[in-house]
Amino acid sequence: MLEIKYSDRKTKARTGILHTSHGDALTPFFMPVATKAAPRYLSPHDLKEIKVQAIIANALLLSFAPGTDVVKKAGGIHGFMNFNRPIFTDCGGFQILRQSFFRGTTEDGIKFRSPFDGRNILMTPEMIIKIQQELSSDAAMCLDYCPPYGMSKEETEDSMLKTHAWAERCKKAHTKRSQLLFGIAQGGFYRKLRIESMKFMRDMDFDGISLGGLFIGEPKRDSYSMIKSVMRYAPEDKPKYIMGLGSPEDIVKSVSMGVDFFDSIFPVENARHGTMFTWHGKLKLDSKIYRDDFSPIDSECKCFTCTHYSRAYLHHLLKTQEQLGFRLRIYHNIYFMQRLMDKTRYSIEDKTFSKFSKKIISAYAKKDPEKSTESNVSERITVIKRKEKQG
């Protein structure tokens, strides 16, 4: 399933090819989220234009609406949404963290309330596998229990044991050869449990291993310490996937720890609220300084937004809450993420990954690139003045 091409010598970063029934995806890659078989404000066609390699949809939500019968009739999710590249499906375990969905768990599965019609259902491991097989996604996730940050060790252990029991049942229920099946390692923020869960998933011999329940509000040093600990026990030859991770600096850091792919709403949420990703760091479009700035978001960027529209125009669209603005901003950030992953892969094979990742991390440690330049300038001026005084 995963063909490893090149391993970095300084870090654990590597490139590879993930083979799926809808073609290959070069790793490391980033999947935009299309929860209900629809990327927000973009069309599946836009994603092809952006050269998105793979996306992830939500099986739980799709089973609520339109229902798997409709998607099945459409010839599966690819035909339904007219996107013929790898599509992952998520199981709904994360929706435990969303109060409006979650109604509790039993030994048998998770109780959810449909947000569409209010009906309550018990999602069992067998059901979520059946749903994902009917959706005909390229990779399915086992049902997992995603414990919130701050949960006690006893409760976290219980959630982990449920995740493990459900993973076994998912594997047993899974019969679709053309679909990859991923186990989700959990364990909250207890190192011992994290490692235990990773070992369990490794021994289950899934097609790939997902790391779940990370970046859900904990301090980042905790996230990284967990990833680091857990990756030591991860099988070398299997693809590793951190669920829900999507900030540029976190991605390159995780790649250096050996993670192969990611998905997240982070770039979309940032774009929605006016934070644009650039090669020099974040750019907050709502600032007044962009009111009459007719340059593109990022002069290096070749995306549709950057080649057609100015910061001034996008600033205006943001301030006036125009729907077009949402689309243009999201288009850019998704495009940026894809190019970030392209460059990540090139740099690994080019032996320049360490340098590249440092550049991204330092760019994203800064705030708005324009403003930090301004403050750098005033800082420099202060330094010059001080030196002049000293003679």
Add this chain to the structure above:
RNA sequence: GCGGUAGUGGUGUAGCCUGGCAGCACAGAGGACUGUGGCUCCUCCAGCCCGGAUUCAAAUUCCGGCUACCGCC
């Protein structure tokens, strides 16, 4: 010239009758967002037209100005 109405952060306003920590929205400055039920959230900055009187206490009541708008000559 006379009469009426109104002056509150940068902008638009609430509070005035019935005196008691000046509220809201936008703008401005920061920050957040990470396996989407949701068209954001948090923090900060910033104000009673001027002068006097009454009062323990005045954006508020009273007197005199100034300014704006409306009406009349």
